[in-house]
Amino acid sequence: MSSIVTRVRKKQISELMATDKRMDGRELTDYREMKIEQGLIERAEGSARIVLGKTEIVVGVKIEMGEPFPDTPNDGVLTVNAELTPMASPKFEAGPPDEKSIELARIVDRGIRESKAIDTAKLVIEPGKKVFVVFVDIYVLNHGGNLIDAAAFAAVSA
Amino acid sequence: MNDKPEKLIDKKGLRLDGRKADELRPIKLEVGIIPNADGSAYVEHGKNKILAAVYGPREVHPKHLALQDRAVLKCRYHMAPFSVQERKSPAPSRREVELSKVIRESLEPAIFMEYYPRTMIDVFVEVLQADGGTRCASITAAALALADSGIPMKDIVVACAAGKVDDTVVLDLMDAEDKLGAADVPVALMPNQNAVTLLQMDGILTQEEFEKAVNMALEGCRQIYSMQKEALKKKYVNISEEIKEEAEE
Numbered sequence: 001m002s003s004i005v006t007r008v009r010k011k012q013i014s015e016l017m018a019t020d021k022r023m024d025g026r027e028l029t030d031y032r033e034m035k036i037e038q039g040l041i042e043r044a045e046g047s048a049r050i051v052l053g054k055t056e057i058v059v060g061v062k063i064e065m066g067e068p069f070p071d072t073p074n075d076g077v078l079t080v081n082a083e084l085t086p087m088a089s090p091k092f093e094a095g096p097p098d099e100k101s102i103e104l105a106r107i108v109d110r111g112i113r114e115s116k117a118i119d120t121a122k123l124v125i126e127p128g129k130k131v132f133v134v135f136v137d138i139y140v141l142n143h144g145g146n147l148i149d150a151a152a153f154a155a156v157s158a
Numbered sequence: 159m160n161d162k163p164e165k166l167i168d169k170k171g172l173r174l175d176g177r178k179a180d181e182l183r184p185i186k187l188e189v190g191i192i193p194n195a196d197g198s199a200y201v202e203h204g205k206n207k208i209l210a211a212v213y214g215p216r217e218v219h220p221k222h223l224a225l226q227d228r229a230v231l232k233c234r235y236h237m238a239p240f241s242v243q244e245r246k247s248p249a250p251s252r253r254e255v256e257l258s259k260v261i262r263e264s265l266e267p268a269i270f271m272e273y274y275p276r277t278m279i280d281v282f283v284e285v286l287q288a289d290g291g292t293r294c295a296s297i298t299a300a301a302l303a304l305a306d307s308g309i310p311m312k313d314i315v316v317a318c319a320a321g322k323v324d325d326t327v328v329l330d331l332m333d334a335e336d337k338l339g340a341a342d343v344p345v346a347l348m349p350n351q352n353a354v355t356l357l358q359m360d361g362i363l364t365q366e367e368f369e370k371a372v373n374m375a376l377e378g379c380r381q382i383y384s385m386q387k388e389a390l391k392k393k394y395v396n397i398s399e400e401i402k403e404e405a406e407e
Contacts, residue, residue, distance in 0.1 A: 088194060
């Protein structure tokens with residue numbers, strides 16, 4: 001997201017930085033206002049909507065039955081998918097997930113996996129044959145920056 | 159899901175969710191909710207939850223689609239994987255491609271396309287939760303988003319379905335009625351032009367039943383149309399109240 005920053009604005013930003021302030025009045029370590037709402041999609045097993053400043057993301061979790069991966073017969077399957085919907089920004093286009101959305105999905109995926117937020121061993125119904133498959137679908141509805149944090153928060157609360 | 163209830167309409171003539179035959183589901187309409195878009199709308203129609211956003215008129219992409227004397231309208235209807243009972247693959251299905259086309263064709267007659275030659279108007283519809291009648295709710299949402307974007311239009315398109323459940327003609331079918339019912343007739347209307355821009359039917363209806371269904375759907379459209387107007391006004395009422403509050407502070 002490169003854009004042309006005018007000299008006046010550049011000067012304003014750096015002057016504010018010197019006083020530990022930012023353009024919208026925040027301190028250097030302040031988050032924008034964050035709102036999380038859970039359970040808005042009744043059809044999904046879990047869902048959450050996050051509004052972080054102007055960023056808005058909806059995450060839905062669906063759980064289905066399926067086969068485990070052959071190399072991890074004693075673990076359930078966690079699939080994270082992210083979509084930067086074309087309505088979220090004039091720069092996003094419709095079509096199969098591009099590198100940006102795949103990066104977002106994979107980062108959130110690793111975050112959930114490595115933090116052991118989900119105990120995949122508990123998703124097993126019959127080792128090697130039947131497990132629960134957890135689909136986490138991340139839908140970016142409006143792009144206002146910091147998608148990774150916002151998506152991770154929403155995914156975990158969903 | 160597979161066990162069919164014996165009756166979709168009980169002895170008192172009430173439906174599975176307690177509605178009368180000619181009653182709409184609860185509807186909530188809101189505009190201007192996606193800050194990045196030029197126009198946007200959110201529709202809750204029963205359990206349907208649908209977002210629509212408009213970008214444009216903007217540069218045509220890909221360029222060869224541009225028309226010299228008018229704008230190009232592009233629609234994308236898409237369902238989120240978590241919007242239905244069984245997770246749907248996020249790749250566009252044949253159904254979604256068809257609905258995109260149908261929605262585009264029902265909106266196009268209302269827009270003054272000749273005002274914006276060599277440009278493109280993008281309409282994106284995301285179904286967050288589906289509960290029967292998504293094409294109609296999507297058209298209602300998309301038309302509201304277009305109105306919110308300020309693109310000049312002859313009229314606001316509004317859509318509503320009617321159909322046949324058991325042996326009764328009913329308004330605004332929900333998911334169970336759509337799947338188990340006998341027929342479905344979605345209708346889109348430009349209320350002030352009194353022109354129908356979409357009319358489909360699947361299932362079997364007699365000529366009388368068909369006429370009754372269409373008239374019922376048109377009546378439903380008119381009811382939703384007044385809600386659309388309210389939703390558009392409400393955005394500006396809210397803005398003027400905010401300004402007042404700021405002035406008082």
